[in-house]
Amino acid sequence: MGRFDGGSNPPYPIIMGTARVRKILKILRRTYPGASWGKRKGRTTDxxxxxxxxxxxxxxxxxxxxxxxxxxxxxxxxxxxxxxxxxxxxxxxxxxxxxxxxxxxxxxxxxxxxxxxxxxxxxxxxxxxxxxxxxxxxxxxxxxxxxxGRCEGIAVDTHVKRLAGRIGLSDSSSQSGIERDLMKLVPRRLWGDITDLLIAHGRRICTARQPRCPECPIAHLCRYYLDASDKVRSEE
DNA sequence: ATCCCGAGGG
DNA sequence: CCCTCTGGAT
Structure with a gap:
């Protein structure tokens, strides 16, 4: 049985399903209520x-x-x-x-x-x-x-790139490939917020070097964490 | 693929 | 000391 929506065969589908992505976004928005640009205080409007x-x-x-x-x-x-x-x-x-x-x-x-x-x-x-x-x-x-306030695409920076790969949102190594995958997965009205949310999460929890998975609210939905815990389980 | 480039963290 | 941080241009 596949671990991802609609899953099954090969070990891992290239990209997870939209249902799981919506769960992730919901949790991130609750975890980082001030992350979205529109909700940030003291921001420049010029x-x-x-x-x-x-x-x-x-x-x-x-x-x-x-x-x-x-x-x-x-x-x-x-x-x-x-x-x-x-x-x-x-x-x-x-x-x-x-x-x-x-x-x-x-x-x-x-x-x-x-x-x-x-x-x-x-x-x-x-x-x-x-x-x-x-x-x-x-x-x-x-x-x-x-x-x-317009979104023609999704901004892929170093945090978005790292988290998209870890979580399993994209298996592409190029920013254009990652952006394309995210645009398919994420509802358009969240194209702007997804970047701010992943950046906030990348800073506080899913850091480049030592990700703090024990504190991560989406670990149960994350490929990186699930793969790691699989490995630990099989070694026990 | 490589360069541009400084500051802070581990 | 090495790695990383809201990349872009050549």
Whole structure:
């Protein structure tokens, strides 16, 4: 008997069923009530700030980004001032985030492109967002959701990638494959929240190195945990 | 596949 | 010391 919905033959279906995914999402939403962007307090609603902060967040903790944003936007509050800034003064502010040269260049050029190509406004279409330097599919999905409340896809970051693999939501190793699997599994109205929920869970419980499965509220639905406990059982 | 890059955790 | 953190461009 298969362990997953509709299961049976091969040991593990490629992807688990939607029923189990809904259970997981329900538990995560109850566990992390403040995780969704829409419910977060003190969040920026300015699309320009959301864009810049999301570009800067690559390979960095959000905590680190929080520490530089006040100074950054106090000196460069809009596309015009950022586009005109000295590259060195931007580098100095974002230095602690890592990749500081690339990030400084990206946000200045992005600001410049907003001015020249998009009338100083952050575009609200995927195709246009992807034209901005430093903006890939993940960043575009986040900006679309957080700034405009729209979801054309699901943002796959390092947490989403790790958890999707562990839980058994996707067996793909590429972000596009994972996004495609998640889009099939997750109801569209939750496409925006799923990323925030998996990130929250990835930070607190399902960490990269030593996942705290004993504290995990979805362990009984997780392939990684179930496989591990199978192994332990068979060794006893 | 590799580079960009710094800070914090274990 | 090594790994990881809301990736993207080449």
């Amino acid at each position: 699309p320009f700030q959301i864009l810049i902060l999301t570009i800067l967040s690559a390979q960095t903790t959000d905590n680190a980004v929080d520490r530089v944003k006040e100074r950054l936007f106090s000196e460069f509050p809009d596309p015009a001032s950022l586009a005109a800034a000295q590259i060195g003064s931007i580098e100095e502010i974002v230095h602690s985030l890592g990749f500081f040269r690339a990030k400084a260049r990206h946000i200045r050029e992005a600001a410049s492109m907003l001015q020249e190509r998009f009338r100083g406004e952050v575009p609200s279409r995927m195709e246009e967002l992807l034209q901005l330097p430093g903006v890939g599919r993940k960043t575009a999905n986040i900006v679309l959701h957080h700034a405009f």
